[in-house]
Amino acid sequence: MARTTPPRPVNMAEVFPELAGMTRTTTRLHPRRGAPTVEQSSIGGPLLWPTEEPWPHCHDCHHNKYRFAPELTSLHEVRAARGLATGEPCPLSAADLETLRRSREGVPVAEHALSPMPLLPVAQLYATEIPDLVCPPGVDLLQVLWCPFDHEDDYTPNVWLYWRRAADIEQVLLEPPEPALVVDEEFVPHPCVLNPERIIEFPPSHLIPQNLAERIREWEQERHMDYDDDLSIPPGWKVGGWESMWTFGDPIQLGCEQCGADVEPLLMMEGGNFTSSWRAVEDNAELGEVPDPESHPGVRIGRDYTLQIYCCGRDRRHPCVTAMQ
Structure with missing residues (x-):
């Protein structure tokens, strides 16, 4: 509409x-909540990501820079509460379970800070659909991902941009890695059509x-x-x-x-x-x-x-x- x-x-x-x-x-x-596909512009939707390209991770320190101890939650719990969970949750590792337990007790958790964090999709924008999206020469697709944790510089998620030519992508990564834990469900966008x-x-x-x-x-x-x-x-x-x-x-x-x-x-x-x-x-x-x-x-x-x-x-x-x- x-x-x-x-x-x-x-x-x-x-x-x-x-x-x-x-x-x-x-x-x-x-944006309005819906079920976007990889072939559509979206917020929080699936990305047209090539299978041969490694999924990006954040290697920043996620906890020992905090002035307070954040309470974490599992990504599956966030999606289950929204009615968006599909299938059984992937079991959390022993380290993630311990991190989750300690964060809920208010204990700063340094161990989890050392783990590379898979990024979450935030936006996918096709230039053919977004008239004010100015792309570099030869590309027509922008993908925006972030790490769902505050970071010390300004206490916002770290953001990465990926510019692509959609026609170059032959095989799409269907099950990208995801972070087991997130610091705030408000950093996990609901899937939205635009x-x-x-x-x-x-x-x-x-x-x-x-x-x-x-x-x-x-x-x-x-x-x-x-x-x-x-x-x-x-x-x-x-x-x-x-x-x-x-x-x-x-x-x-x-x-x-x-x-x-x-x-x-x-x-x-x-x-x-x-x-x-x-x-x-x-x-x-x-x-x-x-x-x-x-x-x-x-x-x-x-x-x-x-x-x-x-x-x-x-x-x-x-x-x-x-x-x-």
Whole structure:
């Protein structure tokens, strides 16, 4: 089912003509729970992963950097609670069972930190379906995976990008490795199909020239409107366009960690805002004023913040940069 963003209450380019030259297109993904296949764009769905390519693992330390001892849970328990478990659970190793027991007693567990952690699929995006997905030359598919543990740099999952040419994949890995344990079920996306919609957006206020930003703030106060929340960047999951707002700290200048080039917004993910003014017209028609978080991926970053994934502006194959905003 198509999803449509409601018209904005004000056309900001008419009120502030300077903004007309600062618009960008972005593709809202509108994920909704379903049963995606490897041939579809998805959130939390199966990947078109070649059998001959090893499944990636995170080799970072997962526990001894914590300021507190996280309580772990098994991935099978998460899926069973959601009604998504298939077949019998793979038996946990003795080490994993001991790790699970100790974590539930509040004991920091250093042993598990040494084990390479299989990554979890987060998103699969086909360029033919996502108009604002800009791919490196010769590829048409982006796969996003992460390690379902907080990491010390900004207490978010570590993210990996894989760019592919879908036609090159002849045999698909049907049963990829999975982590036995996860630190937070909100890092395990529900499988979702996508309903891409291309819209036009305006830059967040921190990227607007100061004198224009001040004029917009004065206008907001007079009109009782909120530019950042309702008139610039949509919440939720989107590809391309402008970066998300910085909600709990000052903006940080980011660059590619491999070559130092400027980075560009690639993928934004946010779990909340089910009743915001950006809610799809079709959702309002189906549900009225009742929020329906159960129809979404179930991913939550920090205290309902946004995870913005950036890619290198010089070479998108370089490792990505992430920021909790």
